[in-house]
Amino acid sequence: MASEANPSPSIIIRSFQASDLAQCQALFSAGHMSYGNAKIYIDHAMRKDISDIDKNYMQVTNGHWWVAVSTEDNRIIGQIAILPLKIGDPSFYKTMSDDECDQTCELIRLVVAPDAQRLGIGKKLISTLFEFARERGFNQVHLTTLTSMDKACAFYERNGFVKGHIEKYSRNDVKVDSSECVILDPNATIPEEDQRQMKMQLDKAAFLYVQHYFRKL
Ligand SMILES: CC(C)(COP(=O)(O)OP(=O)(O)OC[C@H]1O[C@@H](n2cnc3c(N)ncnc32)[C@H](O)[C@@H]1OP(=O)(O)O)[C@@H](O)C(=O)NCCC(=O)NCCS
Structure with a gap:
């Protein structure tokens, strides 16, 4: 929450x-390191798409990447990206019905710098993405995060996202098409041991839990 001691920074989103x-x-690295997420997870994302943001987001039809820049020192203090679901989460895309899959977009790579959090920057970034998504004809946003990323889960739920299923992977596995996982139904009772593990930092947990979230536009 912004206060006089920590006022909202003046930013532009571009x-x-x-x-x-x-x-x-x-x-991106700082955001994930702040949760103690495994380096292998960060490195995988770097290799997969963050190595070339222009090619993997800006040149993709209906894809985009925005940054929040502090007008005080020109520093990038936030970022968010969108992709059509087919590219953003191809394995999940294949499981959706024909009428839903192409009207759903993926919210991805959201981070606000640790010293600029709880000042409304994430909210501004997500609003920018929603507006773009509506203009491009999407009617639903999908994303995945880790259940251990408590700040992210609280933020998404505050911004109208509802929980879908959870994918449970063995430790240090990275979500790739070939990985095997157990699906936890959002409407079923989650076993106590899973509930305990789901809150633990990745480097301490035996499993990795990927939470799916949805929001209608
Ligand atoms: C998740 C994240 C992007 C939120 O960005 P932010 O700019 O701090 O969020 P906002 O200030 O816009 O918060 C909006 C609301 O979300 C909720 N929220 C945000 N951070 C929260 C937290 N740490 N704990 C509880 N609720 C939180 C609050 O309801 C907040 O409103 P309030 O501050 O008036 O109570 C930021 O914490 C972050 O970058 N974390 C590290 C990386 C990460 O988790 N990325 C998401 C990857 S899937």
Whole structure:
């Protein structure tokens, strides 16, 4: 919450530019390191798409990457991206019905710098993405996060996302198409041991739990 001691920074939200790449990569790493997430998870994301944001987001039809820039020191203090579900989460795309899958977009790579959190920047970034998604004809946003990422879960639920199923992977597995997982039904009671593990930091837990979230537009 903004206060006099920690006032909301003055920011602009704009589209990614090529010269932003190193700052965006560093911000992504900082966001995940703050939860103690495994380096293998961060490195996988870096190799998969963050190595080339221009190609993997800006040049994709209906894809985009925005940055929140502090007008005080020109520092990038937040970022968010959108992709059509088919590209953002291809394995989940294949499981959706024909009328839903192409009207759903993926929210991905959201991070606000640790020293700028709880000042409404995440909310501004997500509102920018919702507006873009509506203009492009999407009627639903999907995302995944880890159950151990408590700040992210609280933020998404505050912003109208509802929980879908959870995928349970063995420790340090990275979510790739070939990974095997157990599906936990959101409407069934989750076993106590899973509930305990779901809240633990990745480096201490025996399993990795991927939470699916949805929001209608
Ligand atoms: C999740 C994250 C993006 C939220 O960004 P933010 O700019 O701090 O969020 P906002 O200030 O817009 O918060 C909006 C509301 O979300 C909820 N919220 C946000 N952070 C929260 C937290 N740490 N704990 C509880 N609720 C939280 C609150 O209801 C908040 O409103 P309030 O501050 O008036 O109570 C940020 O914490 C972050 O970058 N975390 C690390 C990386 C990460 O988790 N990324 C998501 C990957 S899936």
